[in-house]
Structures are given as structure tokens and as C-alpha cells.
Amino acid sequence: xxxxxxxxxxxxxxxxxxxxxxxxxxxxxxxxxxxxxxxxxxxxxxxxxxxxxxxxxxxxxxxxxxxxxxxxxxxxxxxxxxxxxxxxxxxxxxxxxxxxxxxxxxxxxxxxxxxxxxxxxxxxxxxxxxxxxxxxxxxxxxxxxxxxxxxxxxxxxxxxxxxxxxxxxxxxxxxx
Amino acid sequence: xxxxxxxxxxxxxxxxxxxxxxxxxxxxxxxxxxxxxxxxxxxxxxxxxxxxxxxxxxxxxxxxxxxxxxxxxxxxxxxxxxxxxxxxxxxxxxxxxxxxxxxxxxxxxxxxxxxxxxxxxxxxxxxxxxxxxxxxxxxxxxxxxxxxxxxxxxxxxxxxxxxxxxxxxxxxxxxxxxxxxxxxxxxxxxxxxxxxxxxxxxxxxxxxxxxxxxxxxxxxxxxxxxxxxxxxxxxxxxxxxxxxxxxxxxxxxxxxxxxxxxxxxxxxxxxxxxxxxxxxxxxxxxxxxxxxxxxxxxxxxxxxxxxxxxxxxxxxxxxxxxxxxxxxxxxxxxxxxxxxxxxxxxxxxxxxxxxxxxxxxxxxxxxxxxxxxxxxxxxxxxxxxxxxxxxxxxxxxxxxxxxxxxxxxxxxxxxxxxxxxxxxxxxxxxxxxxxx
Numbered sequence: 001x002x003x004x005x006x007x008x009x010x011x012x013x014x015x016x017x018x019x020x021x022x023x024x025x026x027x028x029x030x031x032x033x034x035x036x037x038x039x040x041x042x043x044x045x046x047x048x049x050x051x052x053x054x055x056x057x058x059x060x061x062x063x064x065x066x067x068x069x070x071x072x073x074x075x076x077x078x079x080x081x082x083x084x085x086x087x088x089x090x091x092x093x094x095x096x097x098x099x100x101x102x103x104x105x106x107x108x109x110x111x112x113x114x115x116x117x118x119x120x121x122x123x124x125x126x127x128x129x130x131x132x133x134x135x136x137x138x139x140x141x142x143x144x145x146x147x148x149x150x151x152x153x154x155x156x157x158x159x160x161x162x163x164x165x166x167x168x169x170x171x172x173x174x175x176x
Numbered sequence: 177x178x179x180x181x182x183x184x185x186x187x188x189x190x191x192x193x194x195x196x197x198x199x200x201x202x203x204x205x206x207x208x209x210x211x212x213x214x215x216x217x218x219x220x221x222x223x224x225x226x227x228x229x230x231x232x233x234x235x236x237x238x239x240x241x242x243x244x245x246x247x248x249x250x251x252x253x254x255x256x257x258x259x260x261x262x263x264x265x266x267x268x269x270x271x272x273x274x275x276x277x278x279x280x281x282x283x284x285x286x287x288x289x290x291x292x293x294x295x296x297x298x299x300x301x302x303x304x305x306x307x308x309x310x311x312x313x314x315x316x317x318x319x320x321x322x323x324x325x326x327x328x329x330x331x332x333x334x335x336x337x338x339x340x341x342x343x344x345x346x347x348x349x350x351x352x353x354x355x356x357x358x359x360x361x362x363x364x365x366x367x368x369x370x371x372x373x374x375x376x377x378x379x380x381x382x383x384x385x386x387x388x389x390x391x392x393x394x395x396x397x398x399x400x401x402x403x404x405x406x407x408x409x410x411x412x413x414x415x416x417x418x419x420x421x422x423x424x425x426x427x428x429x430x431x432x433x434x435x436x437x438x439x440x441x442x443x444x445x446x447x448x449x450x451x452x453x454x455x456x457x458x459x460x461x462x463x464x465x466x467x468x469x470x471x472x473x474x475x476x477x478x479x480x481x482x483x484x485x486x487x488x489x490x491x492x493x494x495x496x497x498x499x500x501x502x503x504x505x506x507x508x509x510x511x512x513x514x515x516x517x518x519x520x521x522x523x524x525x526x527x528x529x530x531x532x533x534x535x536x537x538x539x540x541x542x543x544x545x546x547x548x549x550x551x552x553x554x555x556x557x558x559x560x561x562x563x564x565x566x567x568x569x570x571x572x573x574x575x576x577x578x579x580x581x582x583x584x585x586x587x588x589x590x591x592x593x594x595x596x597x598x599x600x601x602x603x604x605x606x607x608x609x610x611x612x
Contacts, residue, residue, distance in 0.1 A: 011249050012286070015286060015287065018291070018292075018295060019291075032285065033588075034291065035284050035285065035288045035290070035291055036288065036290045036291070036580060036584050036589040036593075037280070037283075037284035037288045037289065037290065038281055038284040038285060038288070039588065039589045039594070040589055040593035040594040040597060041277055041280055041281045041284065041594070041597070042277055042594060042597055042598050042601070043274060043277040043278065043281060044281060044594075047277075047278060047281035047282065047285075068282065068285070068286065071279070071282050099271075099272075099274060099275065099278065102274060102278065103271075103274075119274065120269065123273070123274070123277070123598065123601050124598055124601060124602040124605065125594075125595055125598030125599065125602065126595075126598075127598060127599050127602035127603075127606075128602050128605065128606060132606065136268070136269050136605065139268075140269055140270075140271070144271070152271075157271060160270075160271055161271060161272055164272045164275075166272075166275070169272065169275040169276070169279060170275055170278065170279060171279075172250050172251070172279065172282055172283055172286060173250060173251040174249060174250055174251075175249055175250060175251060
């Protein structure tokens with residue numbers, strides 16, 4: 001049984017083509033930025049970046065679906081019979097990995113103080129001073145850092161979030 | 177030359193029939209019942225087609241025909257940011273804070289409230305027009321045959337007829353208003369101007385096979401008032417002038433439209449602005465105020481959304497119309513998409529292809545509700561007043577309301593919205609002393 005229903009794929013393809021103003025089968029960053037609710041999202045640019053593989057400026061439907069797949073509800077996986085296959089994109093671990101990558105811009109598998117500051121700055125805009133923001137970043141890293149390298153590895157990231165209901169917060173449910 | 181003579185005879189007969197059966201009744205304001213008969217046949221055919229489609233699809237895959245909820249395809253979590261992020265007792269920054277923005281972002285990518293309003297509404301069941309054939313597959317031979325007949329009827333019979341009518345309507349409008357315009361200002365002139373405008377509107381409505389149901393006629397806009405309505409298409413104006421006379425407001429265009437504008441303004445005080453004037457908001461408001469103050473002048477017709485929306489929702493009303501003062505007469509217009517899509521997607525189609533699509537649809541069916549007049553309350557500013565009127569119109573027409581600006585069809589969204597979200601998030605961080 002397919003894990004994404006036929007009608008869901010059709011709907012998403014319909015959405016993909018309506019965003020594709022250039023009608024060339026791929027989406028550019030501008031196509032995403034045309035969505036007002038996404039344009040006003042403080043993390044909008046990072047989210048859009050998640051769709052584009054390294055160094056590329058266009059994403060096709062397959063790539064679009066792949067990135068969206070991270071947000072499928074986890075209960076969908078129970079229906080899938082393939083237990084020995086590769087871990088599905090929407091497993092708890094992969095959802096956390098997706099969030100981790102939003103912080104870890106240089107992809108060195110560590111969230112440095114600077115990277116954390118960048119994300120914080122995106123979320124607060126001009127409303128908090130550099131010093132205050134720096135304190136927040138320092139405290140956050142201090143609490144999560146276990147091996148003392150003043151950066152957060154993926155394992156430390158997972159540990160900090162172990163009590164958070166990732167499945168609920170990082171899932172989108174279709175209405176049918 | 178036998179053929180030429182025959183063609184001439186046929187054209188003459190054709191024209192005579194059109195004049196007798198359509199133009200004359202329009203001038204007199206009567207109906208011969210031809211449109212009603214056509215609509216009856218149409219409705220029966222479409223009902224049959226719908227049944228066939230439902231029957232045909234039931235056997236292979238029941239899932240395919242599952243119609244998405246009209247309100248969306250995904251569950252939207254409306255929990256406000258504060259509640260969602262605050263969640264647990266610690267109201268300080270946590271790595272999981274980004275989850276909220278992340279999910280909101282992805283929800284917007286899959287389905288957003290705004291961009292879907294700038295494309296045509298999807299139909300629940302196919303109406304035998306290729307252009308609306310999105311998810312429907314081949315069902316049966318009979319259905320295809322009916323579709324082919326439909327194509328022939330629409331393109332070979334209806335289109336020439338409608339085109340002829342439109343030509344007659346526009347020409348009469350230009351000639352009629354120019355003639356009336358020669359008269360000195362008097363009540364006779366006003367009366368004749370109304371007759372000309374009404375007749376030509378009626379002809380043009382028939383040119384679109386329009387079936388319009390007017391509700392609550394006792395609330396029709398009065399002289400010296402301002403009529404506001406939701407905007408879906410350029411023909412909105414014709415829909416309204418079919419039932420009453422208004423002073424139009426708009427920008428001067430070139431080409432055929434410009435000719436019509438120049439002719440009509442001689443007969444009736446429409447308010448046309450030059451392109452340069454329209455940028456000056458004070459000038460615009462002043463002129464409109466002067467017009468409204470003169471109680472003998474016809475009510476002005478304004479579409480405060482400023483652009484065409486797809487008739488599923490009402491977007492932000494620009495406050496300018498609500499600063500003029502005077503009595504507002506709200507009107508709600510709801511088209512029935514089953515018979516023809518009236519929405520003008522101006523980024524996709526130019527006016528000519530739009531008119532062609534309209535004229536090859538089955539018909540334009542709509543409901544018009546005249547609503548009780550509204551005035552600005554004490555202590556209410558223009559924006560609040562605009563929103564109040566907008567709510568009333570949306571409620572009456574069964575449309576949803578969106579606070580977004582229709583201008584987003586083309587323009588980028590203002591940064592101030594993002595800044596507001598950032599401010600709200602910052603308040604959460606600093607308020608609870610998580611600094612240091």
C-alpha cells in the first residue's frame with residue numbers, strides 16, 4: 001500500500017504547478033517567496049533553502065516531495081510494511097535532523113555559537129540587542145553542551161529535545 | 177454571385193432575428209423567455225453529466241472522486257505562537273522554538289490562504305468545459321459525445337451570436353450616449369441617458385448569456401450614495417448597471433475602452449481620472465466627495481479591493497473609498513462557477529482572451545444582494561469602517577474574509593508583517609527574564 005495516497009500526490013502536484021510561474025517544471029526561490037505567509041515567516045529563507053540541494057537554484061517535483069516528506073505524520077509509517085528498508089524521511093530522528101540542518105548552515109554537524117546567533121537574529125529581528133542575544137546563545141549552548149566543545153552536536157541536540165513531542169510539532173496532516 | 181446574394185440574405189435575416197428577439201426586448205426591458213429555456217436545458221444536461229460521472233467512477237476507484245474539503249487540504253493548527261512556543265513551563269529560548277515557524281512555513285508551502293484566491297475556483301463536478309477538466313478522466317462515450325456537441329454549440333452558435341450582440345451593445349452605447357450628450361442638461365437628458373445605459377447593459381448581459389438574480393431590491397443604492405461591491409471581473413459593472421444606473425469611477429484607458437469612456441461621460445457624469453491624477457489620493461477623494469455631495473447625481477460605483485479576486489473570498493478593502501463620507505450601499509456579488517468562470521486572472525489572460533473565454537462558456541449565472549446602507553460610526557476610523565462593510569458583504573455572499581491585500585497578486589508583501597512576528601517572539605524571550 002503506498003504511504004502517500006494517490007489523491008495527496010495529485011493535490012501536491014497541482015500545488016507545485018500553480019507555484020511554478022515559469023511553467024518549466026521546476027521551482028525557484030522566487031516562486032516560494034511569492035507565498036505571502038511564507039515571505040513573512042522569520043525563518044522563511046532557511047525553510048526555502050531546505051528545498052534546494054547544494055548549489056542548485058531549481059527544485060523539481062521529486063525534490064519538492066522529498067523535502068515535504070519530512071513533515072508527514074509518523075503514524076503513516078505504521079501502515080507501511082517495509083520495516084527493513086531505509087529509515088523513512090519522517091521518522092523522529094529524521095525530523096530532528098531536518099531541524100538540526102536549519103541551524104547548522106556550514107554542515108559541519110555542529111551548531112556553533114555563531115550559527116545559533118544567526119537563527120536567533122532571524123527570529124527576533126531588531127528587537128533584542130547583540131549583548132542580550134549573546135547571553136541567550138551562551139546559556140543555551142552551556143545547558144546543552146555535554147562534551148565541552150562550546151558547540152552542539154546532533155547527539156546533544158537530540159538529548160535536549162528528548163522530552164519534546166517532535167512528532168506533533170513537525171507534522172502536517174492531510175484532511176483526507 | 178449567387179452565393180454572395182444568398183449570404184447577404186442570410187446575414188440580413190440573422191440580424192433581423194437578433195434585433196427582434198434580443199435587442200428590442202432589451203430596450204423595452206422585457207424578457208421573451210429564451211434565456212430561461214436555454215438555462216433549463218443547460219441545467220438538465222449538466223445534472224445528467226454529473227450523474228454519469230459519479231456512476232462511471234464508482235466502479236474502479238472510489239478514492240479518485242473524493243472531493244477535498246472546500247476549506248483546505250491540510251489541517252491548519254491555529255494555536256497562537258505564544259501558546260505553542262511557551263508550551264512547557266520554561267519560557268526561554270529553546271532549540272524547539274523553530275518548530276513552530278518551520279511548520280507554519282511548510283503549511284504555507286502546501287497550501288496558503290492568499291495565492292489560491294488569484295486562480296480560478298475548482299469545481300466540484302465537471303461542467304463539460306475542457307478548461308475546467310482538472311482531475312476528471314474519460315468516463316463514457318455518451319459523455320464525450322455530449323461534450324463534443326457542447327463544443328460545437330458553444331463555438332459555432334453561441335460565440336458568433338454573443339459577439340454580434342456585444343458589437344451591437346457597444347456600438348449603441350457609444351452612439352446613444354454621444355447623441356444624448358448633445359442635449360443641454362435637463363431632466364429629459366438624464367432620463368434618456370438612463371434609458372441608453374440600461375438598454376445597452378441589458379444587451380451586453382444577454383451577450384454573455386447572463387442570468388442574474390437580484391435580491392433585496394428595496395436596498396438599491398440611492399442618488400448621492402456610494403455603492404461598493406466585491407470584485408471578480410470587469411463585467412461586475414455590467415451586472416450592476418443591468419439593474420440600475422451608476423456613475424462609474426475609474427482610470428481613463430486608451431483604445432475602445434477610452435472611446436466608450438469619452439462618449440458616456442458626455443451623457444452622464446461618470447468620474448474618469450487621468451493616470452497622473454489617480455496617484456494623488458487627495459485629489460481623488462476631493463472629486464468623489466464633490467460628486468457625492470450633489471444629491472442629484474447618480475450613486476458612484478467602487479470596487480475597494482482594487483483588483484479581481486476569484487470570488488471565493490473578499491480581500492482587504494482599500495480605505496480610500498471609505499474616507500469620502502456619505503452613505504455606503506454594500507452589494508455582494510456571487511457567481512455560480514458551474515456555468516462559466518467569471519474570474520479574470522489578469523496575470524494569466526489578457527482582456528481579449530478573457531472575453532473570449534467568457535463568451536464560450538455556457539452562461540454567466542450570479543446572485544446579487546443589495547444590502548442595507550451603512551454609515552461610519554462615531555469613533556470608527558476608515559479602516560475599521562472598511563472592515564465592517566467587508567464583513568457584511570462576505571457574510572451575505574457566503575465568501576470568506578481575508579485581511580490580505582489583493583495587491584499581493586503582483587506585489588511583494590510588506591516587511592512590517594514579518595517584523596510584527598519577530599516583535600511578538602522577542603517579547604516572549606525577554607519578558608520572562610531569560611536574558612543572561
